[in-house]
Amino acid sequence: MIPHTTRFAPSPTGWLHLGHAYAALFAAGRAEAGRFLVRLEDIDSTRTRPEYETALFEDLAWLGLSWEQPVRRQSEHFADYRQGLQKLSELGLLYPCFCTRKEIQTEITQAGQAPHGPDGALYPGTCRTRSADECAERIAKGDAYALRLDVQKAISLVAKELLWEDRARGVFTATPALFGDVVLARKDTPASYHLSVVMDDAHQGVTLVTRGEDLLEATHLHRLLIELLQLPVPLWEHHRLIEDESGRRLAKRDDARSLKMLRDQGWSPARVRTELAL
Numbered sequence: 001m002i003p004h005t006t007r008f009a010p011s012p013t014g015w016l017h018l019g020h021a022y023a024a025l026f027a028a029g030r031a032e033a034g035r036f037l038v039r040l041e042d043i044d045s046t047r048t049r050p051e052y053e054t055a056l057f058e059d060l061a062w063l064g065l066s067w068e069q070p071v072r073r074q075s076e077h078f079a080d081y082r083q084g085l086q087k088l089s090e091l092g093l094l095y096p097c098f099c100t101r102k103e104i105q106t107e108i109t110q111a112g113q114a115p116h117g118p119d120g121a122l123y124p125g126t127c128r129t130r131s132a133d134e135c136a137e138r139i140a141k142g143d144a145y146a147l148r149l150d151v152q153k154a155i156s157l158v159a160k161e162l163l164w165e166d167r168a169r170g171v172f173t174a175t176p177a178l179f180g181d182v183v184l185a186r187k188d189t190p191a192s193y194h195l196s197v198v199m200d201d202a203h204q205g206v207t208l209v210t211r212g213e214d215l216l217e218a219t220h221l222h223r224l225l226i227e228l229l230q231l232p233v234p235l236w237e238h239h240r241l242i243e244d245e246s247g248r249r250l251a252k253r254d255d256a257r258s259l260k261m262l263r264d265q266g267w268s269p270a271r272v273r274t275e276l277a278l
Contacts, residue, residue: 096138
């Protein structure tokens with residue numbers, strides 16, 4: 001049994017539900033004799049609320065979990081993400097994108113077809129060839145923009161096969177082009193999930209990343225970012241998702257399945273574990 005450092009990283013934007021309970025208990029169990037961390041993914045200040053943060057700590061403690069202090073809050077580490085973006089920029093791998101969602105969809109529709117990835121149609125690369133002068137002028141005017149990764153250029157720069165391992169599924173060869181030129185930051189948002197999660201895990205010394213199987217394909221992209229930023233390569237383990245009676249993945253809008261509601265109804269932590277087949 002190898003002691004691992006694992007983490008549970010919720011966003012305080014709603015009440016935790018049974019799916020979160022499973023993810024947290026799974027991560028804590030996989031730490032074995034190692035370290036279990038809790039991290040708050042609170043970059044989106046428009047949706048985070050103090051009462052959700054308080055409640056999630058209460059829920060985790062009620063489940064019988066304990067974790068190291070202090071808890072890392074993404075909102076306190078924007079400078080870290082800027083350093084990561086700066087490194088990628090110095091490699092010539094970022095470009096500003098001024099396209100709105102509507103403009104992107106219009107271009108895809110007019111093209112008649114477009115490559116698709118896990119999140120839908122891939123960005124068509126409209127802004128990839130804009131001149132530096134034009135980009136600088138638009139940024140100076142205050143135009144909204146995102147920073148996109150030139151994924152093909154990044155793959156060419158690495159110029160080697162990237163492998164990553166899922167403990168339950170085996171070894172994968174990374175295919176980061178699945179997501180196209182992903183957004184890594186926006187003018188008003190210092191980092192996307194993809195950038196912040198790989199930087200946070202490295203900073204905290206996470207050796208085993210546990211998360212839902214819906215994020216398995218994202219790991220192909222994360223493996224590339226890890227290589228570009230010269231970060232340690234962890235192991236991954238993607239677990240099953242908890243679904244409702246109709247087969248839909250639980251979401252924060254499913255208040256009837258929230259741990260807060262279940263506690264109020266008299267559920268015990270033992271019943272939660274039984275319900276989750278733990």
